[in-house]
Amino acid sequence: MKKFSTSSADLQPLSAGPAARALAPARRLACAAALVCAALVAVPAHAAPIDSLIKAVKFDDVDGVNKLLAKGMDPNSIDNQGMPLLVIAAREKSDKVAAALLANPKTDVEIQDKAGENALMMASLVGDLNFVNLLIAKDAEVNKKGWAPLHYAAANGHDDIVKVLLDHSAYVDAGSPNGTTPLMMAARGGHVSTVKLLLDNGADLSVKNQIGMTALDFAKTYKEPDVVEGLTARMQQQKQ
Numbered sequence: 627m628k629k630f631s632t633s634s635a636d637l638q639p640l641s642a643g644p645a646a647r648a649l650a651p652a653r654r655l656a657c658a659a660a661l662v663c664a665a666l667v668a669v670p671a672h673a674a675p676i677d678s679l680i681k682a683v684k685f686d687d688v689d690g691v692n693k694l695l696a697k698g699m700d701p702n703s704i705d706n707q708g709m710p711l712l713v714i715a716a717r718e719k720s721d722k723v724a725a726a727l728l729a730n731p732k733t734d735v736e737i738q739d740k741a742g743e744n745a746l747m748m749a750s751l752v753g754d755l756n757f758v759n760l761l762i763a764k765d766a767e768v769n770k771k772g773w774a775p776l777h778y779a780a781a782n783g784h785d786d787i788v789k790v791l792l793d794h795s796a797y798v799d800a801g802s803p804n805g806t807t808p809l810m811m812a813a814r815g816g817h818v819s820t821v822k823l824l825l826d827n828g829a830d831l832s833v834k835n836q837i838g839m840t841a842l843d844f845a846k847t848y849k850e851p852d853v854v855e856g857l858t859a860r861m862q863q864q865k866q
Contacts, residue, residue, distance in 0.1 A: 716745040
């Protein structure tokens with residue numbers, strides 16, 4: 627995916643806030659891989675319990691997680707970057723650990739990292755449909771204020787997750803703090819099928835963000851000709 631201009635005020639939060647990370651998923655996942663590698667090198671032979679717990683979550687070691695939780699470890703523990711276990715599990719697609727954490731009555735389903743991202747947002751970003759369904763079954767908030775799970779799913783073109791979120795009453799024109807909608811995210815990423823899915827579910831083509839950009843403007847700015855063609859055709863249909 628193309629990088630955003632650093633001078634653009636339209637998408638300041640997906641690591642500046644929730645949006646910079648969602649809008650640069652390749653970079654996020656590369657960083658995640660680097661963190662895992664660093665953990666392998668940095669964890670000493672006699673690791674502290676919290677280090678062992680975090681490592682077990684990253685590697686989907688459900689037995690290790692269950693043993694440590696049974697010894698009294700907090701399922702809402704965070705790593706040294708301020709990321710909660712449940713969000714780490716979502717980032718790493720550790721579905722077995724996710725199920726174990728969600729089965730613990732002490733786990734906060736809505737717990738967020740320092741950027742305001744929760745497990746449902748992260749699972750939507752990385753395309754983990756199973757994790758998304760687990761979270762929704764535990765009443766995770768689909769319509770989170772600000773950057774929402776639907777923004778994150780649309781940013782990476784995960785149509786299956788977009789559909790599940792919409793089926794659970796996700797607001798199709800959810801506005802981020804700067805007015806960016808899921809449709810704009812999908813258009814910016816060149817995800818034609820996601821754009822169509824959102825439009826077919828009532829997304830408004832005319833919505834503008836805080837700097838006056840519509841979804842069509844995003845597609846043009848980031849040179850996504852297939853999306854430009856599709857959005858232009860849809861606009862013409864609406865005028866007839």
